[in-house]
Amino acid sequence: MKKTPDELLQAEWSPAGPDWLDPTVDFEARRGSWSYPAAPKNLKYLGFPNPREWSPTDADWKLPDDWQAILHRGLEERLAKYRSLRLFLDICVRCGACADKCHFFLGSGDPKNMPVLRAELLRSVYRKDFTTAGKLLGGLAGARALTPEVLKEWYYYFYQCTECRRCSVFCPYGIDTAEITMAARELLNLVGLNINWVMEPVANCHRTGNHLGIQPHTFKDNIEFLCDELADATGIRIAPSINRKGAELLFVVPSADYFADPGIYTFMGYLLLFEQLGLDYTLSAYVSEGGNFGLFTSHETIKRLNYKMYAEAKRLGVKWILGGECGHMWRVVHQYMDTLNGPADFLEDPVSPITGTRFDHAASTRMVHICEFTADLLQHGKLKLDKSRNDHLRLTFHDSCNPARAVGLLEEPRQVIRGVCNHFFEMPENTIREQTFCCGGGAGLGNDENMEMRMRGGLPRGSAVAHVRDTHGVNQLACICAIDRATLPALVEYWAPGVEVTGVHELVGNALVMEGETPRTSDLRGRPMLVPAEASHV
């Protein structure tokens, strides 16, 4: 990132410049704030339309000849399929309550990042094509014809929304601009306007089972490597089963948890916890991904990828599914999975084998979040913990958008953090829980070429982290999301240097007093603990 934080802070929130009906976007001048198009091989593999080499800076985007007709029909079809879309396009009063709620607007000052105007980009075309006033009055009614420039503007701004739904919380009618963005991305996909950071993971996940394209033998190697690390750190040798039939639980994690720093430490935390509990679980290489970039593509793609989860649970004959720390994965599991690929009548009611608690809130989907599972363990005193092993860490917690605003999973992770750490401090209230700010890199935007916009969008979160760093000496930003763990390290380095990013179950792993462990003087990352813990009291 060439621009400094100070430069980014100069953005003005009072829009000037041309009328918003003017769609021009200068892609060349705005490098750093858009993502590269999808490689043709990924579209071909998935059977998506119009695979080709192209760049947003090209004058000709090589659209199919009848692209306008395709999009018109596509919108018509979606208006008939989604009440949300039709209603949200119809009833916005442009009150502006949502305007300054979007992290991308706050970071960029670009008025078209106000959620209301982002929606107007599509709404203006809807007016022109589907409303009487728009047909008769045109621009006077806020209607625009779908020109190539408008389409390019869609590409820019609908791949500049992380579908975080913060705007929806403040809208008097619950208008969710993420729904508009999802519909717009579906439309863009119809004419081959997609981004590679979304489509490559989708293609990989479809083929190998995970976004990163890790094949089964490497999957196993990675896990064995992490188990070696764990053995070094704790003296305990763990060998989790993979693709094992007859296990009680299938455990599904986002792939970054077994692949990249710092997610791998969260993964180690899970393994330690399950080992200590003697949990009868299996991992699966076929479902080596909990995340679902279909969510950023189309509802059909969500279903294609999510299909594997229930299919594998059925094949392995498990009783229910336990899911790891991941944000958009949990939006899909909580709000889409049962509808798309259920009913899960081949599974059993989710009951904790350790405490006997029945997770009634997951009675139909039969999939439980690891934080719900662990909070229940803590409540029942089932874990032997030494909280002081986390005393070198001063924590704050970033609510990830989807667990917060789609699931309402607010207290469970906090109960876990409080249960295993002594120093926990909340960020300012307008930046957490249901009002939490996005990491700026969700919905497929967490790529390097989009770094300037990521840092701009990361401003509200970064400022809040810097605030608790300065007031409470916070040095750890905990989260329960794999995208967060991938994007927040760059964000804190830029906006709140001195803070590191951690998963919640990494903290559990640090504090957990395991039977037969070697004396622990350092945490899972090898950082020295403040007061080296005694293993002798085990």
Next chain:
Amino acid sequence: MRVLVALLAVLALVVVGWAGAGLPWVTGIVVPGVAFAVFVVGFVVRVIRWGRSPVPFNITSVAGQQASLPWIDRSPLDSPKNGFEAALRVAADVLLFRPLFRNTRTKRGHDRHPVYVPERLLWAAALVFHYALLVVILRHLRFFLEPPPPLVGAIDWWDGFFQLTTPVLYMTDVLLVAALVFLLGRRLVDRGLRYLSLPADYFPLFLLLGVALSGLYMRHLGKVDLIAVKELALGLATFQPRVPAGLDAAVFVHLVLVSVLVAYIPWSKLMHMGGIFLSPTRTLANDSRRRRHVNPWNPQVAVHTYAEWEDEFRDKLVAAGYPLDTAPAAAPAATSAPSSESVHA
């Protein structure tokens, strides 16, 4: 420019109403009649059209703790557990404008970092406007019903409690105009709002102001013949239209503005009055893991089955010692294309 268009449109309507006094049957009977019909038909068509589009997914937006573990305090209104609680959320949204109560304004704080301060003016103005309008509409029932229901008399009495003028100046009239002026002023003063506002945002505000001001004029300055107005209104309400003598031109201006407002509702953003009851992010409970939400058009999609996956990676799976469903010898040759097999709804 966009403001001007809207203002001119409303002024033109005022002129139409004033000139229309010369054609009392048209302006006094036909116009309101047609407007009412357009409203009813338009409103119904609009709601039916929304209703015909299904709600394929439970996409409720959650603004509070879910109902999960019994010892965790949950938020029934912000994360409703069932349909009843979701209905309460809609009621609270409709009656109290809760989401706007939550509103904040982002300011530049230390070193230009963002800070968030409560911003409840919009909430207050919107609340005052809507309730004042409701009272004004209820008060008008005394023109349409004979005898007026007791409720109307009670409202009248409280509303005129301060008896500042003769005839009494209603508090709600003052509040209505004040709220409208605020809402208009905010759209003009706030640069962001001005930037995004369309003529369709100014038009209803000017129209409502026109309605309110023409009403105030008739009551306090023009002192129009209320008996005649009531005769006209009763005629309309009982479908026995008649045009009494002695109607002031202001009456026709008021009537035309109200007629246009009513007829405009179904074609405009004013439909939010109906839409708020159907908004899927608010009407649905946060119970999508507890109860299965059914999608009437659940799509058929191409998937990559386990068997295909096992075939494709067979050598690697064997080498890595994975348990397999199909013994290596019996397996067909590997393929890497996505499956054409479909999952059914």
